[in-house]
Amino acid sequence: MTIETLNARRLLCPLPVIRTQDKVKQLKVGDRLEVICTDPGVMQDIPAWCRINGHKVIEATAGNHEYTLLIEVGS
Amino acid sequence: MSKQRKAIALISGGLDSMLAAKTIMEQGVHVEGINFFTGFCVEGHTHAIREKDKAKPKRNNSLWVAEQLGMKLHIVDVIEEYKNVLINPKHGYGAHMNPCLDCKIFMVNKAKQWIVENDFDFIITGEVIGQRPMSQRKATMPIVAKESGADDLLLRPLCAKNLPATLPEREGWVDREKLHDITGRSRKPQIAMAEQFGFDDYSQPAGGCCFLTDKSYSAKLVDLWKSQGHKEYQLDDVMLLKVGRHIRPQPNFKLIVAREEGEGRFLQGYKNEFISMISVSHRGPLALIDGTPSAEDLYLAAQITARFGQGRDAEQVEINVTMIDGSERTLQVKPIRDEDMPKAWYV
């Protein structure tokens, strides 16, 4: 299992979703991706995108104007 | 067994494209959605920036539609390619800076490329004849199909019965009889269909799907182009047009003044690329200065910055100025009076 990090700070939605989507394409089922953002909209949009596309949000945390989501790539 | 046909639906996040996709899904076709991000989409942006909008977090309507329909959604970044559409629209602009017809042709063309690469069979849009004065007229329907290269692989389920049969209809991949014949600007047929499908809480944005249909945004874009002498732009340029008050006292510079804390925080992110100003003697907003101001212009900009802070009525306000190279200085200024700020300065 690979764990990758994606810096999506300063990007506004839907760009963090697009970058997540593009990064996930390069990963394998079971790999994990940590996405770090500053747009609070990601707390809705990335989980929605994951639900639609069969991925799982393992953890979502917020603090200090940053939002971090840990995603597990699904099939 | 007949082959499972696959269609890609252009999803804007509005009701029409949602209904178009659903109509085809109901016929047993495998449908996935595609949404193009041009940099001007209304989704989220200013809501993410402004404090006052944070109380009601905005959903991304395209994602919401996809989830309601139970289909995959591909969001495609077309920021770079879209520049040519906006800068040189062959069919011109609409009421504001919206090049809707060229935009439609561009998006359908991108969808055509996508179906070829992903082995899909045809394309669906939520277009309705007569719905929009520029891009959705009977005369423009064949133009979009032809100039996009999609030709008769482009199916508009909401008004298909008013148009010649497309390949998916002729081949029996979809049943033409079960498609629709909606025309005109009335939303009643769509609302009735939405009810029938059990959709509520769908989005019907009054200003359409992008900032380019917005009068005040378009004015700022035209001002940007005029001031720089050409139409090229970077994503940051067009993002900044969505934020703050834009005040241009002279052709060679303008101020972007944060209207509240959230905007101030957003503008902070651009401090390395612009001269910035903030009051240190009184509470006040951050202002970015765009252009090539002279020393005199900076003094005027400081007076304007002071005008938007709590020191607006003070005799003297101390303004900290940070240059792009990081060097700092302070200016003591008397805030400009309202009557000395012509309306024409506000872009």
Ligand code: SF4
């Ligand atoms: S409103 Fe904007 S996104 Fe929609 S067709 Fe017109 S230019 Fe394109």
